[in-house]
Amino acid sequence: MKSLALLHASQLVTLAGPKRPRVGAEMSELGIIRDGGILIRDGRIAIIGPRAEIEKKAAGAEIVDLGGRVVLPGFVDAHTHLVFAGNRIDDFERRARGETYEQIAKAGGGIWSTVEKTRAATEADLFAQAKKHAEWFLKCGTTTVEAKSGYGLTVEDELKILRVMRQLNRETPFEVVSTFLGAHAVPRDSPGEKYVDLVINEMLPRVAKEKLAEFCDVFCERGYFDVEQSRKILSAAKQLGLKLRGHVDQLTNSGGAKLMAELGAATADHLEKTDEQGIAALKNANVQPVLLPGSVYALGSTSYPRAREMIEAGLAVVLATDFNPGSSPTPSMPMVLSLACTQMKMSPPEAITASTINAAYSLNRDDIGSLEPGKAANVAIFDCEDYRELAYWFGFPQTHAVFVRGKQISF
Ligand code: NIG
Numbered sequence: 001m002k003s004l005a006l007l008h009a010s011q012l013v014t015l016a017g018p019k020r021p022r023v024g025a026e027m028s029e030l031g032i033i034r035d036g037g038i039l040i041r042d043g044r045i046a047i048i049g050p051r052a053e054i055e056k057k058a059a060g061a062e063i064v065d066l067g068g069r070v071v072l073p074g075f076v077d078a079h080t081h082l083v084f085a086g087n088r089i090d091d092f093e094r095r096a097r098g099e100t101y102e103q104i105a106k107a108g109g110g111i112w113s114t115v116e117k118t119r120a121a122t123e124a125d126l127f128a129q130a131k132k133h134a135e136w137f138l139k140c141g142t143t144t145v146e147a148k149s150g151y152g153l154t155v156e157d158e159l160k161i162l163r164v165m166r167q168l169n170r171e172t173p174f175e176v177v178s179t180f181l182g183a184h185a186v187p188r189d190s191p192g193e194k195y196v197d198l199v200i201n202e203m204l205p206r207v208a209k210e211k212l213a214e215f216c217d218v219f220c221e222r223g224y225f226d227v228e229q230s231r232k233i234l235s236a237a238k239q240l241g242l243k244l245r246g247h248v249d250q251l252t253n254s255g256g257a258k259l260m261a262e263l264g265a266a267t268a269d270h271l272e273k274t275d276e277q278g279i280a281a282l283k284n285a286n287v288q289p290v291l292l293p294g295s296v297y298a299l300g301s302t303s304y305p306r307a308r309e310m311i312e313a314g315l316a317v318v319l320a321t322d323f324n325p326g327s328s329p330t331p332s333m334p335m336v337l338s339l340a341c342t343q344m345k346m347s348p349p350e351a352i353t354a355s356t357i358n359a360a361y362s363l364n365r366d367d368i369g370s371l372e373p374g375k376a377a378n379v380a381i382f383d384c385e386d387y388r389e390l391a392y393w394f395g396f397p398q399t400h401a402v403f404v405r406g407k408q409i410s411f
């Protein structure tokens with residue numbers, strides 16, 4: 001591949017720093033280079049620094065003038081449900097008319113209605129829809145996502161979803177880190193304990209054998225999987241070498257954060273109802289919280305997780321979209337930045353750190369999430385002069401261009 005020089009960034013937000021997730025005051029240190037440039041070779045960052053310095057070393061390289069725009073590492077979205085069929089606009093209208101997420105699920109909407117559509121879809125149908133959604137993410141400046149299965153709930157349908165993620169990785173520039181979430185809901189056609197056994201005895205061994213996922217997740221919640229069932233499933237996954245994430249304390253404070261700490265999970269996600277004891281448990285076990293304000297917003301709730309307390313406790317906070325058809329139909333990390341700043345009182349630099357470098361480490365990736373020599377040239381360029389504008393203006397796209405591994409994505 002030819003070398004490429006990106007020149008004249010108003011702010012090059014590098015996130016350069018220690019090779020680990022950032023905590024406390026470090027979350028505010030973005031390593032900004034004014035009037036910056038990047039020299040890219042073979043899809044990786046060769047040199048990054050002031051524009052004049054890069055220009056001197058750019059002989060023979062293709063030059064791209066950034067025109068005084070803001071440059072960030074591509075966002076890393078560490079919690080999505082990327083692959084599903086259809087949508088849930090009917091649930092959306094019912095919520096607008098006053099019904100709750102739980103009421104709608106009981107009445108035949110909710111996760112189960114997406115499961116029925118996803119089971120009926122072919123792998124090719126799911127791939128086509130997922131590919132369209134992947135383009136949405138890229139248009140918002142996101143170059144890597146974590147994606148969960150969980151709308152199949154049979155051995156074959158869960159594997160079908162995970163194979164779609166693998167195909168996206170192989171056939172598109174979009175980068176997907178796969179998580180098995182067989183325990184997303186108890187299927188209507190299978191009683192709870194029997195389904196837990198199916199997840200442990202049949203699904204997990206197949207997922208591990210076919211190397212279809214790096215992580216295992218569960219929805220630990222009243223009416224879904226209780227703490228005991230979640231512990232069983234996650235322990236079995238750990239035995240098979242999968243790393244752990246979990247949907248915990250979203251609707252009720254059921255001890256989910258403590259369970260993730262006990263199991264040494266990589267992340268505990270949602271945490272809307274987690275209290276100070278849960279926060280302390282996460283800190284002691286070095287578990288990263290993944291906060292999903294898009295789902296709080298879209299469910300019409302005001303119960304945002306306690307981001308400030310988590311940052312003050314020294315947790316390496318992550319922000320993600322929770323992109324899914326039910327509770328968070330947004331692929332937009334800039335929207336999540338806006339919610340994080342306005343609703344959870346995170347500062348703009350903290351929110352950027354949480355959606356880039358901290359997210360990358362939560363996925364066990366050390367070659368993305370910051371712009372430093374040797375890292376993948378996953379770069380997002382935005383039509384603004386100050387990176388804080390990304391969180392400030394909301395509801396419209398500011399993405400100008402996106403590069404994945406040094407290649408510009410057209411959209
Ligand atoms: O992360 N909490 C469980 N799962 C999703 C919602 C999925 C759905 O409603 O389809 C979430 O919010």
Ligand code: FE
Binds near residue numbers: 247
């Ligand atoms: Fe989720």
